[in-house]
Amino acid sequence: MTIAPPVVQTAPPSATSGGRSGSVTWMAWPALVAFVGFGVVPLIGVLLLSFTSWNRLSQDIPFTGLDSWRSVLSDPGLPHALWVTFLIMALSWLFQTPISLLLGVFIAAQKRYRSVLAVLFFVPLLLSQAAISITYKALLDPNFGLGAGLGWPFLQQDWLGDSTLALGVVVFVVSWQFIPFHTLIYQGGVRQIPASMYEAAQIDGAGRVRQFFSITLPQLKYTIITSSTLMVVGSLTFFDLIWVLTAGGPGDATRALAVDMYQRGFKADLMGPASAIAVILVLVGLALALGLRRLGGRDASSSQLEGV
């Protein structure tokens, strides 16, 4: 889990502050020091650890070269964990993006009841992931949960004990928590779109649906990329939610990379292989973040306002 910060931090820190003379660069120092201290140094530590066979107990850490990497890369558990991670990533993106886009557009309008709804939509994000997971776990319990209590046959399924359903539940709960956040991003994005464009469209006789597809959606291109980057990179680090809901189970159906790493490192005392997985996580996260950035084109991080 030491790898979470650097993934997120790689994009912003240095690039944006450039351009002006050296006199202001000292302002970047605190951020740089924090980034190096809490991001780069642990990252190097993890990289070094992946070439050892430390068991967390002994005070000397034996250097074993590529042994950990060999054992991780030859383990059929790794492709499975990668597959589960990508599945959760893709499904939760597919599930979250349309819903939060529509909700964001909906609550962007300046109407009082929509502001009230916006506050309500936001509540799930304020809850801790562990609390959410415990609640859902209790609600979905096959014997004492919602289904058994209400007697609704549809709800009386073995939600977390069936491989396919369990994965679906993880995606749903993740989405339930993070849709509010992305809704907020989209709301902000929609409010940046100049009203004059809609006025012009109305004069041309465009209806609401046409306006949405011809103005709102294209104008939100960079918001979609930002939101997707956060979703995709963030989904690599899902751990507590999966751990509490399913503990990677049933069997290994929801054993994502982060869960796999925790189990190897802290349950099986295999710090070397766990560190190797951590490095893989960082690399996958970097690749995804860069890929999405490229998708947005060169101007993705520059301001859009003047370009209207």
Add this chain to the structure above:
Amino acid sequence: MKRRSFLTLSAGAAAGAALAACGSSGPSETSGGDTASGEASYWFLSGPPGEPIRQGAVDRFNKANSGGQIKVTTFQNDAYKDKLKTALGAGQAPSIIWGWGGGGLKSYVDNDQVDDLTDWFAQNAAVKDRLFPASFGPATINGKIYAMPCETVQPIVMFYNKEVFDNLKLTPPTTWGEVMDIVPKINAANIAPFSLGGQSRWTNMMWLEFLFDRIGGPEVFQAVFDGQANAWNNPASLRGLTEIQNLIKANGFVKGFSSITADSNADQALLYRGKAAMMLHGSWSYGIISAEGGSFIKDGKLGYTSFPTVEGGTGDPSNTVGNAGQFLSIYSKASDAQKETAKNFFKSLLDDTEQQGWIETGGVPIVKGGDAKLASSPDKDFLNFIYQVSSNAKYFGQSWDQALSPTAAETLLDNIAKLFQMQISPQQFADSMNQVIGK
């Protein structure tokens, strides 16, 4: 997790501990203690019912001894395990290390982190001779004793709901054949034959521990423990793995068992609410049912018996598995004065007051002849049963995941989860377990 004590450890706490493990790895100032005066540090698990009893034992010791004192720090279960490993890795462990013996203790021994107590026990035969001989099993590594057994014995027993059996006019099974016979009958009444908190994985493991022992005797797992090549390919182990999958196919376990955690005590609730007829679980379940099950025990509805025999099996039916005790070791880097304090403390353990305390929580102290004290308890029937099972057992097997090294144990639990999920066959299970033998 749960089985180590009655402590209700919520999944949230577990997750919190998991997160805390990432950040809080700094050395602790509590670990050293005052080395000159012999103030020894002692870490143990917090929460009822164990904490007040452990604390009481320390308080009485500190009061009775003006010299070396004991300083206590308590932790929740999972937080403790992580903290202790980090502290050992940093050379900052407490003078007295509370633990479960077996594979965990062996890893401390391999890293020279705990003291060999064999000679001390030889010189203080009285300390050793008053305890259950079986409790020294998990404390013994390579023929040497590295820990002082303490607290209570916790065998795994077969609980059943008498009311369900009466209503269905059935008797609890005594053989595996009878188990397979009554499963469809209980299912027909819309009741689950067996309750199981399968997400916790070690709960499933208890079934295999008994099946292996009943079919092939303790030798089957001993071969694995001793690191013999391909030990899991023993016909007895393959038969045991097949039998359990047959039981799963016959819907022997409650629907959704693989999503039920033992931490939530839902498995016990299924039994006392009559949704399941039987449950194979640790003796600590009695305490949970008596605390949470209303008048279930008072109304005489809780039955308990030993694991059934298996047709054609060679294992002794008196054999049992579980926790033969808890264990205290002495940190090798503690000062001589601290070690002296610790050993004096060991001598004071399980005095009458402490024994009484454990008995009141529904535990059986690992003291020979301790059954005399059980008579005054309202739970005397159950406690006597546990005492008889534990003291008469020809062989008291340690839970596999605690007997093995953490690395092998994790692979084991992983494969058990897949076996119970029908993701792998018995032979696939054996094959992947054979690869981690001796690791």
